[in-house]
Amino acid sequence: MRFVLRRLGFFVVTLWAAITLNFLIPRLMPGNAALSMMSRYKGHINPNAMHALEVAFGIKTHESLVHAYFTYIGNIARLHFGISLTFFPDTVTHQVLQALPWTLALVGTTTILAFILGTLIGLVAAWRRGGVLDGVLPPIFVITSAFPYFWLALLAIWLFSIKLGWFAESGGYDVTTTVAWSWAFVSDAFRHSVLPAVTILVTSIGGWILTMRNNTITVLAEDYVRMARAKGLSPWRIMWHYAGRNAILPNLTGFAMSLGFVVSGAILVEFVFNYPGVGWMFLQSVENQDYALMQALFLMITVAVLIAILAADGATAILDPRTRDRS
Amino acid sequence: MTLPSAAEAVVEPLEITRRPGADLWRAVAGNRKAVAGVLLLAFFLVLAIFPGQIAPYSGTAEDFGRGLGPSSAHWFGTTAYGQDVLSQLISGTRQSIIIAFAVGGLATAIAVLVGVSAAYLGGVADGVLSLITDVILVIPIFPLIIVIAAYERNSGLFTLVVVLGALGWSYGARQLRSQTLSLRSRDFLEAARVRGERRFYVIVFEIIPTMTSLIVASFLGAALYAVLFAAGLQFIGLGDPNSQSWGTMLYWAENNEALGAGMVYWAIMPGVCVALLGAAFALLNYAFDEISNPALRLRRLERKAAQELEPAPAVAAAPDSEKILEVRGLSVAYASDDGPVVAVDNVDLDLRRGEFLGIVGESGCGKSTLLYAIARLLGAPLAGEITGGQVLFKGRNMVSMTERELRAIRWREYSVVMQSAMNALNPVLTVEAQMRDALKAHSDLSKREIEKRSKEVLRLVSIDPVHLHSYPHQLSGGMRQRAMIAMALLFTPDLIIMDEPTSALDVVAQRSLMVQIKELQERLGFAVIFVTHDMSLVSHFSDRLLVMYAAQVAEFGKTRQLFDKPLHPYTQGLLEAFPSIRGENMRLVGIPGHPPDLLRPPAGCRFAARCPHAHERCAIAPPLYDVEGDLVRCVLYEHDREAVAAR
Numbered sequence: 001m002r003f004v005l006r007r008l009g010f011f012v013v014t015l016w017a018a019i020t021l022n023f024l025i026p027r028l029m030p031g032n033a034a035l036s037m038m039s040r041y042k043g044h045i046n047p048n049a050m051h052a053l054e055v056a057f058g059i060k061t062h063e064s065l066v067h068a069y070f071t072y073i074g075n076i077a078r079l080h081f082g083i084s085l086t087f088f089p090d091t092v093t094h095q096v097l098q099a100l101p102w103t104l105a106l107v108g109t110t111t112i113l114a115f116i117l118g119t120l121i122g123l124v125a126a127w128r129r130g131g132v133l134d135g136v137l138p139p140i141f142v143i144t145s146a147f148p149y150f151w152l153a154l155l156a157i158w159l160f161s162i163k164l165g166w167f168a169e170s171g172g173y174d175v176t177t178t179v180a181w182s183w184a185f186v187s188d189a190f191r192h193s194v195l196p197a198v199t200i201l202v203t204s205i206g207g208w209i210l211t212m213r214n215n216t217i218t219v220l221a222e223d224y225v226r227m228a229r230a231k232g233l234s235p236w237r238i239m240w241h242y243a244g245r246n247a248i249l250p251n252l253t254g255f256a257m258s259l260g261f262v263v264s265g266a267i268l269v270e271f272v273f274n275y276p277g278v279g280w281m282f283l284q285s286v287e288n289q290d291y292a293l294m295q296a297l298f299l300m301i302t303v304a305v306l307i308a309i310l311a312a313d314g315a316t317a318i319l320d321p322r323t324r325d326r327s
Numbered sequence: 328m329t330l331p332s333a334a335e336a337v338v339e340p341l342e343i344t345r346r347p348g349a350d351l352w353r354a355v356a357g358n359r360k361a362v363a364g365v366l367l368l369a370f371f372l373v374l375a376i377f378p379g380q381i382a383p384y385s386g387t388a389e390d391f392g393r394g395l396g397p398s399s400a401h402w403f404g405t406t407a408y409g410q411d412v413l414s415q416l417i418s419g420t421r422q423s424i425i426i427a428f429a430v431g432g433l434a435t436a437i438a439v440l441v442g443v444s445a446a447y448l449g450g451v452a453d454g455v456l457s458l459i460t461d462v463i464l465v466i467p468i469f470p471l472i473i474v475i476a477a478y479e480r481n482s483g484l485f486t487l488v489v490v491l492g493a494l495g496w497s498y499g500a501r502q503l504r505s506q507t508l509s510l511r512s513r514d515f516l517e518a519a520r521v522r523g524e525r526r527f528y529v530i531v532f533e534i535i536p537t538m539t540s541l542i543v544a545s546f547l548g549a550a551l552y553a554v555l556f557a558a559g560l561q562f563i564g565l566g567d568p569n570s571q572s573w574g575t576m577l578y579w580a581e582n583n584e585a586l587g588a589g590m591v592y593w594a595i596m597p598g599v600c601v602a603l604l605g606a607a608f609a610l611l612n613y614a615f616d617e618i619s620n621p622a623l624r625l626r627r628l629e630r631k632a633a634q635e636l637e638p639a640p641a642v643a644a645a646p647d648s649e650k651i652l653e654v655r656g657l658s659v660a661y662a663s664d665d666g667p668v669v670a671v672d673n674v675d676l677d678l679r680r681g682e683f684l685g686i687v688g689e690s691g692c693g694k695s696t697l698l699y700a701i702a703r704l705l706g707a708p709l710a711g712e713i714t715g716g717q718v719l720f721k722g723r724n725m726v727s728m729t730e731r732e733l734r735a736i737r738w739r740e741y742s743v744v745m746q747s748a749m750n751a752l753n754p755v756l757t758v759e760a761q762m763r764d765a766l767k768a769h770s771d772l773s774k775r776e777i778e779k780r781s782k783e784v785l786r787l788v789s790i791d792p793v794h795l796h797s798y799p800h801q802l803s804g805g806m807r808q809r810a811m812i813a814m815a816l817l818f819t820p821d822l823i824i825m826d827e828p829t830s831a832l833d834v835v836a837q838r839s840l841m842v843q844i845k846e847l848q849e850r851l852g853f854a855v856i857f858v859t860h861d862m863s864l865v866s867h868f869s870d871r872l873l874v875m876y877a878a879q880v881a882e883f884g885k886t887r888q889l890f891d892k893p894l895h896p897y898t899q900g901l902l903e904a905f906p907s908i909r910g911e912n913m914r915l916v917g918i919p920g921h922p923p924d925l926l927r928p929p930a931g932c933r934f935a936a937r938c939p940h941a942h943e944r945c946a947i948a949p950p951l952y953d954v955e956g957d958l959v960r961c962v963l964y965e966h967d968r969e970a971v972a973a974r
Contacts, residue, residue: 241753
């Protein structure tokens with residue numbers, strides 16, 4: 001129980017740090033980009049939006065920094081992120097909620113898939129040490145893990161969309177279909193997601209394979225694996241319950257730590273594919289200097305990563321009794 | 328007393344070299360991934376240092392036809408602005424190299440500072456620093472950098488390096504902290520503290536040099552991430568659009584839809600360069616992982632050694648029902664970087680039903696290897712191979728049995744008890760689950776019967792059956808050890824092989840566990856091979872004793888006889904090294920010197936260098952002599968006696 005509380009405490013601190021960074025960065029930057037942007041918009045946008053911007057960036061000079069800070073935190077607690085400039089007069093919250101399902105479906109699924117596949121391949125590679133799988137895959141993935149995601153995305157588009165015409169070039173769905181839970185739409189959305197998904201899969205799976213392989217090799221040298229052999233257990237049982245079960249524990253921690261990296265790559269992949277998710281919207285907001293939307297999206301990405309880490313923690317607690325007992 | 332010698336040096340994960348340099352270079356040169364990484368990196372370094380001399384044209388001049396295809400004048404064609412793509416690539420190298428090294432250096436410096444101080448200072452300082460490290464580790468850095476760059480548009484190289492460096496150190500810091508923590512209590516640091524050396528001195532000169540490989544790994548990781556992130560930032564237009572860099576090239580290529588417009592190399596080659604430079608760092612990082620953790624390297628004995636295995640006779644020569652185990656000429660070798668290390672050299676022994684055989688010797692004399700060779704459990708980390716001899720267990724030669732054949736007799740007919748139950752029990756399964764695994768592997772018992780049998784064996788070793796549902800870490804040290812013995816009794820095997828099962832316990836617990844083992848043995852009638860480095864421990868329990876020295880049998884005889892009248896000078900030395908429980912007070916004398924290196928054992932008697940009776944006859948390797956039933960390998964006993972074995 002104390003373990004759970006401590007972890008939750010850590011997440012609150014991290015969230016607070018992200019919010020505070022969000023608050024401080026525009027105020028610490030020289031030249032005040034927000035101010036110049038607002039003077040550009042003056043007269044073009046509705047006074048309400050102007051006011052929201054003033055609050056968001058603390059332009060109102062009569063407000064003390066501390067007061068502004070608490071107002072900001074209060075707004076965030078009520079999910080008031082202001083008005084989006086890009087999608088005026090829509091609220092930021094509404095926009096974010098529209099992009100979220102796309103990213104969850106694409107990045108969420110692919111990340112979990114990459115983790116599971118990579119862990120399995122790493123386990124088998126280490127188990128059949130020096131075999132064909134072990135000889136071929138790890139070296140290949142050491143190299144692909146260094147590929148820039150966005151570049152691979154460009155190559156994929158060029159080869160499979162432009163040259164071969166197998167998949168759509170960009171977007172999350174064909175604009176001629178209506179967005180609904182219909183077979184036509186879902187299958188179309190799936191077809192659009194194949195290339196970005198494969199791109200993320202190929203570039204992120206290598207990390208999981210390598211760490212799982214190395215963990216497993218370390219675990220295979222443990223006494224309890226030799227003990228399992230001494231007991232005459234079937235190789236299958238030893239591989240899963242003695243080697244795999246223990247080797248995946250550090251991989252779960254690694255999952256939590258590399259997630260930021262995967263998300264960063266996914267943002268660029270969405271950008272390259274014009275995929276209507278959080279990452280694409282994030283870069284759109286940067287381009288359009290839509291700071292309210294940008295900050296909200298940054299917070300949301302942080303929260304998403306935190307939730308994923310919490311899930312990894314939960315899985316660790318289920319798989320490792322020592323974590324449960326640690327007080 | 329416990330000097331590690333060759334056999335263990337191979338087995339243990341090598342200490343991270345304290346004095347890198349020659350060793351490190353040799354290791355790098357011997358690793359294909361490292362060589363590939365170094366070559367790639369060197370290639371880009373040359374491009375970065377001499378772009379003017381190498382590039383055919385200026386990277387910025389818009390002198391040529393727009394969007395030309397590849398030709399001998401322009402290998403990779405030209406851009407939509409009429410620039411030579413190859414020249415741009417070469418000019419862009421410098422920025423990526425600068426970013427990689429500057430960010431790598433900055434991030435590593437912060438990581439060392441934070442990680443080492445957190446671990447070394449401890450207390451509140453550690454708490455605060457670790458929290459900061461973990462928070463930065465978890466906050467998605469790339470989006471954060473984008474946010475910063477969004478406010479500080481077209482930021483220069485300097486800002487980029489500072490931001491990437493200031494955010495990219497947390498992973499390295501975390502690892503350095505835990506490594507420092509594990510070093511804190513090491514002897515050499517204690518010594519430095521006792522000498523009264525200043526804290527700063529201890530950190531800089533004692534701790535940091537031991538972590539070279541981690542620091543290198545941290546640098547390589549940060550450099551890799553810097554190259555990728557910087558290219559990503561420039562690609563989405565958040566860098567200086569006029570800078571000469573691969574990311575900026577990709578930005579312009581994408582803006583001009585280079586791929587669709589046929590300027591393929593313009594869009595592909597900068598990415599290839601980023602990927603190759605990244606791959607150089609990734610390969611080096613991976614290679615360093617292998618170098619600093621030898622367990623990840625796969626060593627194999629040369630084929631020749633493995634093939635020397637003599638064909639085993641179909642049936643044992645003389646099946647003696649009383650002899651449950653006969654080991655004949657057993658040899659085991661380990662592969663090492665310098666050649667095979669023979670850790671067990673031509674060992675003969677036999678064991679009768681219900682007999683208690685002790686095997687003693689210093690650490691690294693090969694006794695554990697012998698044990699695991701008999702049990703056919705060699706393999707990582709004891710990656711040794713049986714290179715000759717036979718192990719006849721109940722008449723069957725185990726050396727020639729397949730893993731499948733072995734599985735049928737494992738645990739049913741012989742079981743194993745290891746040195747530390749903490750390591751030998753699977754930490755994530757309950758005691759019950761681990762017993763069930765063994766029972767289910769060899770029988771069709773029902774759920775109820777499995778539970779019943781598990782409870783029975785726990786009672787045998789006086790553990791309350793409620794502990795069946797405990798995980799290993801929830802039991803005390805003594806209980807864990809007894810639980811492991813209980814597990815070994817599940818099928819009441821004919822033979823239990825024990826590797827120092829009591830040495831992890833305190834003296835009192837040790838004694839009571841020995842008494843319990845002996846009682847169980849007399850009650851259930853199994854035979855025991857018991858390995859220990861503590862002669863006094865087995866003196867009252869073993870029927871016979873085998874003394875090993877430097878991979879060979881030094882002396883083998885009845886325990887009583889061996890204690891009363893030790894023949895081999897080594898046995899005599901061992902006995903003098905331990906206090907007698909009943910005997911009169913006498914000065915304890917150790918054995919000077921240490922065992923020979925098994926990679927190159929001496930040609931003659933292996934003990935000669937440490938022997939008080941050594942003379943010129945010892946230059947010839949002595950055979951075993953039979954002295955009133957006691958076998959001894961020493962020329963002192965050659966008079967009027969035939970050697971037992973040729974060697």
